[in-house]
Amino acid sequence: MKHLLSTQDLSARNALRLLDVAEEMAAVGQREIKKLPALRGRTVVNLFFEDSTRTRISFEAAAKRLSADVINFAVKGSSVSKGESLKDTAQTLEAMSADAVVIRHPASGAPARLAASGWIDAAVVNAGDGTHEHPTQALLDAFTLRRHWARLGGNPSAGTTLAGMKVLIVGDVLHSRVARSNVWLLTTLGAEVLLAGPPTLLPVGVGSWPCTVYYNLDEALAQRPDAVMMLRLQAERMNAAFFPSTREYSRRWGFDDGRLALLDTMGLDDTVIMHPGPMNRGLEISSAAADSPRSTVLAQVRNGVSVRMAALYLLLSGDHHDEQDDEQDDEQADAKDDATDVPAGNGTRTTPDTTREGTHP
Amino acid sequence: MTVPAPDSGIHKRVVLAEADIDRALTRIAHEILEANKGSRDLVLLGIPRRGFPLAQRLAQKIAAVDESVDPDLITGQLDVTMYRDDLRRNPTRSPLATQLPPSGIDDKVVVLVDDVLYSGRTIRAALDALADLGRPRIVRLAVLVDRGHRELPIRADHVGKNLPTSSRERVRVHLAEIDLIGGSAVNEVVIEDRP
Numbered sequence: 001m002k003h004l005l006s007t008q009d010l011s012a013r014n015a016l017r018l019l020d021v022a023e024e025m026a027a028v029g030q031r032e033i034k035k036l037p038a039l040r041g042r043t044v045v046n047l048f049f050e051d052s053t054r055t056r057i058s059f060e061a062a063a064k065r066l067s068a069d070v071i072n073f074a075v076k077g078s079s080v081s082k083g084e085s086l087k088d089t090a091q092t093l094e095a096m097s098a099d100a101v102v103i104r105h106p107a108s109g110a111p112a113r114l115a116a117s118g119w120i121d122a123a124v125v126n127a128g129d130g131t132h133e134h135p136t137q138a139l140l141d142a143f144t145l146r147r148h149w150a151r152l153g154g155n156p157s158a159g160t161t162l163a164g165m166k167v168l169i170v171g172d173v174l175h176s177r178v179a180r181s182n183v184w185l186l187t188t189l190g191a192e193v194l195l196a197g198p199p200t201l202l203p204v205g206v207g208s209w210p211c212t213v214y215y216n217l218d219e220a221l222a223q224r225p226d227a228v229m230m231l232r233l234q235a236e237r238m239n240a241a242f243f244p245s246t247r248e249y250s251r252r253w254g255f256d257d258g259r260l261a262l263l264d265t266m267g268l269d270d271t272v273i274m275h276p277g278p279m280n281r282g283l284e285i286s287s288a289a290a291d292s293p294r295s296t297v298l299a300q301v302r303n304g305v306s307v308r309m310a311a312l313y314l315l316l317s318g319d320h321h322d323e324q325d326d327e328q329d330d331e332q333a334d335a336k337d338d339a340t341d342v343p344a345g346n347g348t349r350t351t352p353d354t355t356r357e358g359t360h361p
Numbered sequence: 362m363t364v365p366a367p368d369s370g371i372h373k374r375v376v377l378a379e380a381d382i383d384r385a386l387t388r389i390a391h392e393i394l395e396a397n398k399g400s401r402d403l404v405l406l407g408i409p410r411r412g413f414p415l416a417q418r419l420a421q422k423i424a425a426v427d428e429s430v431d432p433d434l435i436t437g438q439l440d441v442t443m444y445r446d447d448l449r450r451n452p453t454r455s456p457l458a459t460q461l462p463p464s465g466i467d468d469k470v471v472v473l474v475d476d477v478l479y480s481g482r483t484i485r486a487a488l489d490a491l492a493d494l495g496r497p498r499i500v501r502l503a504v505l506v507d508r509g510h511r512e513l514p515i516r517a518d519h520v521g522k523n524l525p526t527s528s529r530e531r532v533r534v535h536l537a538e539i540d541l542i543g544g545s546a547v548n549e550v551v552i553e554d555r556p
Contacts, residue, residue, distance in 0.1 A: 017455060024440070024456040033493045038443040066443075158458075313443075318453030 003115045003124040004311050006133040007185035012161075015188055019143050020158045022303070022310035028065065029306060039068035039316050042099040046072045047089070048127070049080065049105045054277055054301055055127050055137070059102045062308035068316070071098070086110060090119040098122045100316055108132035123315040131175050131237075137276055138181035140307040142189055144300050145227055148272055163190035168220050169211075171231035171253055171284050174201045174242075178276045179231055183209055196220035197231075198253065200242040217253055221262065229274040230255050230285045246283055256286045263294070272296050377522060377550035382505065385521030386415070389503050390422035392519045397470055400427045402498065404469045406439040408487055409457040411476040413438045414538035415505060419474060437461045439473070439494075444486035461494065471497040472519075476534040478504040481515035506550055508532050522550075530554050 001014060028034055044063040046056055056072070063070045073093075080089060086105075093101060100123040103111045108130030115124040128134040142162065149165050150157040167186055173179045173195055186193050193211035195202065196219075206213055214220035221228070233249065243249045250256065255273060263271055273285070273294045281287050290297060377385070397403055400423060407416030413436075420432035442448075442456040473487050484502060491500060503519035508526040526532060531553045537546035 021455050024458060027459065031494065035493065036443040037489070038448060313456075314453055317448040319450055 001314055003111075003126075004135055004315060005112050005115060005124065005126045007135045007138050007181045007188070008133070010135070010185065010188065012188050012190075015139070015142070015185060016159070016161065018139060018307070018310050018314060019146060021314060022139075022143055022306045023158050025065075025309040025313070026303065026306040028309075029302070034065055035067060036065060037067050038313055039063070039066040039099075042068045042316050043097065044068045044070050044100045044102065044312065044316075045093050045096075045098040045122075046070065046127075047093070047101055047103045048073065049075045049103070049110075050128065052104055052127070054304065055104065058301070058304040059125075059127065059136075059308050059312075061305045062312055063100075065305070066309055066312055068099075068312065071096075086114065087117070087119050090114055090117075094120045094122070100125060100312060102127050104128045106130055125311060125315065128177055130177070131180075132177055133181045134177040135181050135185070136304070136308055136311055137178050138185040139311070140300055140304040141178075141182055141229065141274060141276070142185050143303045143307050144274065144296050145186070145191070145272075146189075147299075147303075148270075148296070149226070152270055161190040162186060165191040165227070166194065166223065166225045167191050167227045167229060168194040168196060168223070168225035169229045169231065170196045170217060170220070170255070172201045172233050172242075173197050173206070173231065174203050175234040175237040176231045182229065183211055187211070194220055194223060194225060196253075198243055198249075217259070218262075221259065221266075224266065224268060225271060227272045227274055228255065229276075232276065232278065233280055233284050235280075250283050254282075254284050254286065255289045257288045260286065260289045260292060260294075274300060277301065372554040373551050375549050375551050376524060377506070379548040382521070382548050382550065385505060386418050387422055389519045389521055390419050390426065393419070393472055393501075393503065394423060394426060396501065396518065400430045400435075402469045403430075404435055404437065404462055404464070404466055404471045404497070406437045406461075406466075406471055406473055406487075406491075408473060408475045408483060409438060409440055410539055411534050411536050412474045414536045415476060416472075416474040417538075419472075419503070434462055434464065437466075439487055439490055441483060441486035441490050444489040446482060446486065459490070459494070466491065466495040466497045468496070468498045470499045470501070472501045472503050474503050476505050476536075477532050478502070478507045478515075478517050478520075479510055479532075481511045481513040484515050485513050505534060506532055524550075524552070526552065527554075 028036060046059055048056055060070050101120065102125045103114060104127040109132060110129050111124050111126040114120060126133060126135055145162060145165065146160055147157050149162055150160040169179050169182060183193050187210045194214060195211050196214040196217050199215060202213065271294065273289055274296050275285055277297060279285055279290055281290060394400060405416040405420050407413030416436050420436045424430040424432045438458060438460045440457045440459045442454050475483060491497060501518040504517045505521040506524050507517055507520045508524045510528055524532065533553060534550050535542060535547045537548050540547055
């Protein structure tokens with residue numbers, strides 16, 4: 001992996017590897033000294049063209065726990081507000097020798113442009129682009145779901161897939177990059193994905209996605225999902241009349257106290273409620289639901305740091321220049337490990353007074 | 362040009378068979394007890410992957426001598442991946458789990474256990490990793506094979522077998538807990554010569 005741009009092109013093998021590494025990173029978060037030297041001397045730039053609290057802080061914490069240097073670049077107060085282009089900004093970062101750029105941008109595809117343009121040599125991590133993707137959010141959701149699923153099955157999390165799990169995603173799918181990233185990733189990991197939302201807030205072409213679509217939340221809940229992911233109603237992107245009133249939206253599509261009680265009466269004791277945050281309490285999720293023991297909202301935030309540590313570690317460690325095949329990585333590393341480090345290059349023996357038998361000039 | 366068969370060209374010889382490994386571990390277990398004057402405060406930390414089963418075997422042998430020892434309570438695993446100095450030069454490695462015994466390592470006598478001691482760089486990484494986890498009273502090193510070619514001022518306290526090797530050769534340790542060869546679990550140390 002050179003960049004992390006979307007979950008659509010992430011293979012099951014790479015996704016599982018990232019989640020397994022995140023599992024070890026989570027263990028570091030439990031220690032007294034929550035720091036690893038793996039990325040010492042590397043520079044990670046947080047380039048945020050859109051507002052964000054948890055994603056930026058989470059990336060910053062992740063980079064710092066790996067001992068990387070972090071430069072936060074908020075667009076307000078930068079030269080971008082004077083009209084600097086993405087290209088010039090990127091080249092400025094390149095001149096400051098950034099090793100990784102974490103970018104959030106209102107335009108879909110901006111991270112892919114940055115990665116493919118050749119403006120910059122750094123690894124690019126998509127932290128949300130327009131209405132396209134938000135891969136690290138999907139990965140932390142998958143991580144949270146996997147821990148839950150593994151605990152239910154009595155298995156260790158590492159190596160477990162989401163096979164057999166039913167995940168319902170509810171709400172404003174049209175504007176949600178979180179929903180898109182989750183649909184691809186959770187399907188890759190073997191889960192069955194259900195979408196529910198008003199037709200006006202479902203994108204054109206949703207029929208071709210690998211999931212079932214419901215136009216009634218209660219009908220979707222009757223499918224007995226193992227997890228319900230509520231999406232934030234993105235008021236800042238509501239440029240048309242998508243639904244008559246927020247009150248009606250809340251009634252029909254919100255996870256309110258009534259639906260919380262319904263889970264109990266249906267006997268769905270192990271169904272969790274997820275939300276990527278920030279929550280509109282009382283709109284798409286009621287306070288009782290958000291604070292119930294079923295809610296994984298805070299676990300998601302905590303897992304976000306572990307998953308982002310794993311992503312930064314996998315992107316920034318290792319020699320990617322002569323990497324031919326991802327499949328061989330582990331075996332190569334293992335083989336080198338067995339031989340215990342790279343041979344010194346000449347054929348000297350350890351017995352005293354040896355003559356050099358090396359073939360090197 | 363003909364493509365050589367997978368095995369041709371590599372000369373293999375077994376330097377330690379199952380019984381030799383077992384004898385070496387028995388001796389190391391006694392050495393550890395002697396150096397420590399008993400089993401007090403003893404913690405065995407294996408370095409993945411093959412150091413961990415070796416640490417477990419040593420703990421079993423120590424428990425066989427000293428009945429007050431519960432082997433599971435003195436054994437742990439110490440992953441050093443994130444502390445290596447060659448992370449940028451090799452393909453990305455996935456870290457493995459670090460598991461400390463419930464008593465922790467503060468003020469303990471920690472014996473690091475690994476299969477092969479070569480450049481010493483893995484042990485340097487292990488010492489750094491230990492410092493982030495706690496402050497042992499003493500740290501010692503036990504290895505099954507010391508093949509020489511040290512690149513750092515590090516030596517082992519307990520060695521199963523000193524093997525003079527060429528750096529062209531590769532020392533492979535196969536342990537039944539991890540390695541299946543041809544469908545059967547094998548305990549052996551082999552030297553492969555790559556021409």
